[in-house]
Amino acid sequence: MSPIADLPGMDRQIEEYVERWRRRQAIERERNWRLAHQARYDAERIAATLHRKLSATRVILCGSLVTGRFAADSDIDLAMDGLAPADYFCTSGSGKTDRLSGGPEAAWRVVSACARSCPGDWRRTVTMQLVSPERLRGVAADLSGELERLQRLPEDIVFAHAEIAHDPGHARLFYENLALKLHNLYTGCERIFQTVAAELDGAQPSGFDWQRRLLERTGAAWGDRPTALPGDSIDGLREFLAFRHVVRSELDEERIERLIARYPVVWGQVEADLRRFIAWSETLAD
Numbered sequence: 001m002s003p004i005a006d007l008p009g010m011d012r013q014i015e016e017y018v019e020r021w022r023r024r025q026a027i028e029r030e031r032n033w034r035l036a037h038q039a040r041y042d043a044e045r046i047a048a049t050l051h052r053k054l055s056a057t058r059v060i061l062c063g064s065l066v067t068g069r070f071a072a073d074s075d076i077d078l079a080m081d082g083l084a085p086a087d088y089f090c091t092s093g094s095g096k097t098d099r100l101s102g103g104p105e106a107a108w109r110v111v112s113a114c115a116r117s118c119p120g121d122w123r124r125t126v127t128m129q130l131v132s133p134e135r136l137r138g139v140a141a142d143l144s145g146e147l148e149r150l151q152r153l154p155e156d157i158v159f160a161h162a163e164i165a166h167d168p169g170h171a172r173l174f175y176e177n178l179a180l181k182l183h184n185l186y187t188g189c190e191r192i193f194q195t196v197a198a199e200l201d202g203a204q205p206s207g208f209d210w211q212r213r214l215l216e217r218t219g220a221a222w223g224d225r226p227t228a229l230p231g232d233s234i235d236g237l238r239e240f241l242a243f244r245h246v247v248r249s250e251l252d253e254e255r256i257e258r259l260i261a262r263y264p265v266v267w268g269q270v271e272a273d274l275r276r277f278i279a280w281s282e283t284l285a286d
Helices: 010-054 103-116 133-150 153-166 168-201 210-218 231-246 253-285
Strands: 058-062 077-081 124-126
Touching: 010 058, 010 077, 133 168, 133 253, 153 168, 153 253, 168 210, 168 231, 168 253, 210 231, 231 253
Parallel strands: none
Antiparallel strands: 058 077, 058 124
16 A cells, blocks of 8 residues: 555545535536436427428437436537528537538438437437328317216216215225326326327426426427417316326325315316317318
8 A cells, every 4th residue: 555545534534525426427417318308308499490390201319318328518419301491500619600412311311320320219209290180180089088987987987986975884995986086187188288298299297307397398389280278278177287296195185185176177177168169170181
């Protein structure tokens, strides 16, 4: 061992230095994770804009966001297909804007090949396709089918709730049944939101809070589609989303009673708004 390593207190100084280094690394990883999370959200909005304004038929996320190396000095790398030659340009390292040799088709082959080389777990594809009338009719049929299934819940909820007064000795069983039905209400709505996101928006949100983001996106105009649910319906569903996260871990009878009291108004708004959105899809298909 060297004389320096034998100095009294040196081991402790090294340990303190290593611990500080580890803390800095952890802070930097957390910061980069948050930046990447925001960048993915921005990339989805950019993809929708590229589809709406430049008629891009496909947008692929590549670069540091898919390799896991996104940091504060990183940018968002997107490859797209369907861009008109007149709208295509690239910027060289000198800052001069030039036409790329071979045109957009050549560039797409190069960049999409890079995207394919990314590890499967990190690759992210956002497809922004022009929606055909047949596809729109299919989306409307899927939404209508899910809506019809949800319409069976109100009667079941009223029946189960009335049984609590008739048989209070088994109240807990009835509350468990009601909790499951309220859970099914939101999961049914969520399947509708997922269909809209996948079929019309190009992709569903990802990340740890994808369910919240999916609900918020449904309440906003996205690309060329109108708002599927206005603010009142979104606000009403937020508490049902929050309840879904705890329904399997706790049985809060007061909370269930509160949701049951709100259920008729919230469901009435959501159903009417979704029917309007389905009618828009059918009209657009025609």
